[in-house]
Structure formats: structure tokens, C-alpha cells
Amino acid sequence: MNAPFPPAGDRAVRLPIDHPPVKVGRIGVLLVNLGTPDGTDYWSMRRYLKEFLSDRRVIETSRLIWWPLLNGIILTTRPGRKGRDYASIWNRERDESPLRTITRSQAEKLAASLASAAPNLVVDWAMRYGNPSIASRIEALQKEGCDRILLVPLYPQYAAATSATVCDKAFDALKAMRWQPVLRVAPPWADDPVYIEAVTTSLKKELAKLSFEPEVILASFHGVPQSYLLKGDPYHCQCQKTTRLMREALGLDDSRFRITFQSRFGPEEWLQPYTDKTVEGLAKQGVKNLAVVMPGFTADCLETLEEIAGENAEIFKHNGGENFAAIPCLNDSEEGMRVIEHVVRRELMGWI
Numbered sequence: 001m002n003a004p005f006p007p008a009g010d011r012a013v014r015l016p017i018d019h020p021p022v023k024v025g026r027i028g029v030l031l032v033n034l035g036t037p038d039g040t041d042y043w044s045m046r047r048y049l050k051e052f053l054s055d056r057r058v059i060e061t062s063r064l065i066w067w068p069l070l071n072g073i074i075l076t077t078r079p080g081r082k083g084r085d086y087a088s089i090w091n092r093e094r095d096e097s098p099l100r101t102i103t104r105s106q107a108e109k110l111a112a113s114l115a116s117a118a119p120n121l122v123v124d125w126a127m128r129y130g131n132p133s134i135a136s137r138i139e140a141l142q143k144e145g146c147d148r149i150l151l152v153p154l155y156p157q158y159a160a161a162t163s164a165t166v167c168d169k170a171f172d173a174l175k176a177m178r179w180q181p182v183l184r185v186a187p188p189w190a191d192d193p194v195y196i197e198a199v200t201t202s203l204k205k206e207l208a209k210l211s212f213e214p215e216v217i218l219a220s221f222h223g224v225p226q227s228y229l230l231k232g233d234p235y236h237c238q239c240q241k242t243t244r245l246m247r248e249a250l251g252l253d254d255s256r257f258r259i260t261f262q263s264r265f266g267p268e269e270w271l272q273p274y275t276d277k278t279v280e281g282l283a284k285q286g287v288k289n290l291a292v293v294m295p296g297f298t299a300d301c302l303e304t305l306e307e308i309a310g311e312n313a314e315i316f317k318h319n320g321g322e323n324f325a326a327i328p329c330l331n332d333s334e335e336g337m338r339v340i341e342h343v344v345r346r347e348l349m350g351w352i
């Protein structure tokens with residue numbers, strides 16, 4: 001009844017009444033990154049931050065303490081300040097954040113490279129916070145006939161605050177469906193040799209373009225509160241493992257290639273050493289040339305472009321440093337796409 005897709009069941013059985021049209025037989029791949037505001041104005045920023053900072057996976061503080069803080073102070077002051085930060089990196093041509101532009105391009109490139117291997121595959125992308133939402137894209141995939149969906153949280157290292165909350169949101173969407181698509185979730189790839197080779201190759205290429213040789217390279221990962229590690233989140237260990245494998249692949253020792261954690265938020269202690277304090281300390285110790293690579297970010301975003309390439313470069317120079325390089329993320333580069341395609345092909349095994 002619903003050509004061109006295969007029938008959903010045994011149509012030889014005559015039914016007294018028919019059910020609504022349903023397309024089936026396709027496979028969806030949904031790439032999901034963190035999120036992004038729709039604009040840099042106060043209300044767009046506030047909407048985005050409210051959704052983000054209301055997530056219990058992100059802020060684990062008791063709601064009794066957190067709600068008054070969030071609604072009374074944070075959502076009145078932060079939207080303006082962060083809106084200005086976003087404005088400094090905004091993609092004006094497309095009127096969107098770099099994270100959204102890059103995630104879309106990753107999905108388009110992935111679709112093109114998988115088209116011949118699996119003509120019944122549909123690749124799409126979504127954001128955990130903001131738009132396009134996970135629910136809207138799962139619904140769209142189902143409308144296109146996808147009865148199996150591979151969900152790919154775009155985080156090489158697993159954290160409850162990132163990877164798990166993507167799954168929560170996807171399953172929330174499925175909860176509302178009568179006929180649910182089958183869902184598979186791609187695991188993190190912190191120690192995957194294809195990823196380690198890609199981030200180190202990309203780093204070497206970027207270092208070769210510099211007019212200076214860094215005395216120290218920092219591998220800077222987004223931080224989380226230290227209490228999350230103590231409660232059993234594997235994120236810290238996975239960041240350590242990525243860093244060790246990169247260090248070994250680069251043939252550097254741990255004084256030249258060091259792990260740090262950035263983007264601290266609030267008064268609680270976060271994973272250490274902190275990136276900004278390390279950058280400041282190194283400059284004060286007389287390091288003149290510094291590079292920062294951010295292997296935990298699949299795409300450049302506020303935290304890499306504004307915080308590292310902007311703020312941390314300034315901290316370095318203000319304290320006596322001379323040359324600072326923020327290494328671009330893998331993004332939709334050849335190396336970046338190699339990693340995403342590798343993960344997706346492996347996780348689709350048995351489906352295509």
C-alpha cells in the first residue's frame with residue numbers, strides 16, 4: 001500500500017479497516033552535538049541556557065539550591081555576557097553558530113560518502129539543546145521510512161553530562177511513539193586507533209603550518225565537576241587515555257604534552273589541572289611558545305574559538321608568552337570525517 005517502501009507486515013491478510021500510512025525499510029543515522037542558541041540576543045541566549053542548565057545530567061546540584069540561583073541570578077546576567085561571546089564567533093553568512101554549521105557539514109559529508117554503500121541510509125543531525133531538536137529529527141527520520149536509527153553522540157569521551165543526556169532525550173522522544181524505530185547508540189571512541197591517528201595527524205599538519213615550535217602542547221578537554229568523577233563518571237579516565245595515546249603516537253614526554261581541563265563553571269572544584277591556570281603558569285615560568293589542541297571537541301565552538309583561541313591566548317600573552325596557537329578541531333576535515341565514518345560504518349554492521 002505505501003510504495004516505494006517494502007510492506008510493513010503480511011498484506012495477504014485482509015483487514016476490515018486499514019491503518020494510517022507508514023513507510024519502513026530505511027536506516028537513519030543521527031549525529032548529535034551539544035547545542036547552540038538560535039541567535040545571540042538576550043532571549044535566544046536565555047532560552048538556550050535555561051534548557052541547558054535545567055538538565056539534571058549537567059547540573060547535579062539539589063534543585064532546592066539550583067532553581068533560585070538559576071532563575072534569580074544566572075539567567076538574568078549570563079545571557080547578555082555569553083551572547084556577546086557568541087557574537088564574536090558567529091557565522092554571519094548563515095546566521096548561526098559555528099557548531100551548527102560544522103555539524104551540518106559533517107552530516108552532509110557522511111551522507112555523501114555512505115550513499116553508494118547503503119542507498120537506503122538517511123543521515124541527519126540534531127542538537128541536544130536548541131535546534132534542530134533530537135525529537136524533531138527522529139520524527140523526520142521515521143517519516144522518511146527509517147525503522148532503525150543509529151544515534152551518534154558526537155563525543156569521543158563519554159560523560160553523563162553529554163553522551164548520556166543525548167540518549168535520555170532520544171528515549172524521551174521514543175516514549176511518545178506507538179511504533180518506535182529500533183535504536184542503536186554509538187559508543188565513545190576515546191581510545192580508537194582511527195581517532196588517535198586522526199587527531200595526531202591533524203595536530204602534526206597544523207603544527208607544520210606554524211611559524212614557531214611550541215615548547216609545550218596542552219591537550220585541553222572540557223571540564224566537569226570533580227564530584228562527577230568521584231561518583232563514577234568515566235570521563236576523566238577516558239580523557240587521560242586519549243592524552244596518553246596521543247602522547248605516545250607523537251613521541252613526546254609528559255612535560256611537553258600535558259592534559260588540562262577548561263570551561264569551569266561555578267564555584268565548585270572541577271577536574272584539574274585547569275587550562276587557564278596552566279596557561280598563565282607556563283607563561284610566568286618563561287614558556288614563550290604554546291599550542292593547545294582540543295581532542296574532546298568534535299567541532300569548533302564557543303569553548304574552542306572564544307575561550308581558548310581568544311581568552312587563553314590573551315592570558316598567555318599578558319603573562320609574558322609570545323606565540324600561542326589554538327589547533328582547529330577535527331571538524332569536517334578529511335581526518336575528522338575518517339573518524340565519524342569509521343564509527344558509523346562499524347556500528348551499522350548487521351544493518352547494512
Ligand SMILES: C=CC1=C(C)c2cc3[nH]c(cc4nc(cc5[nH]c(cc1n2)c(C)c5CCC(=O)O)C(CCC(=O)O)=C4C)c(C)c3C=C
Pocket residue numbers: 034035036037049052053058059078082097099155159161162222223224225235263265296297300301302303
Ligand atoms: C555547567 C555545567 C556544564 C557541564 C558539566 C558541561 C560539560 C560539558 N560541556 C561540553 C561541551 C560543550 N559545552 C559548551 C558550552 C557550554 N557548557 C556549559 C556548561 C557545562 N558544560 C555552558 C553553560 C555552555 C554555554 C556557554 C556558556 O554559557 O558558558 C559547548 C559549546 C556550544 C556552542 O554552541 O558553541 C560545548 C561543545 C562537554 C564535552 C562537557 C563534558 C564532558
Ligand SMILES: [Fe+2]
Pocket residue numbers: 222263
Ligand atoms: Fe559545556
Ligand SMILES: [Fe+2]
Pocket residue numbers: 263264302303307
Ligand atoms: Fe566557556
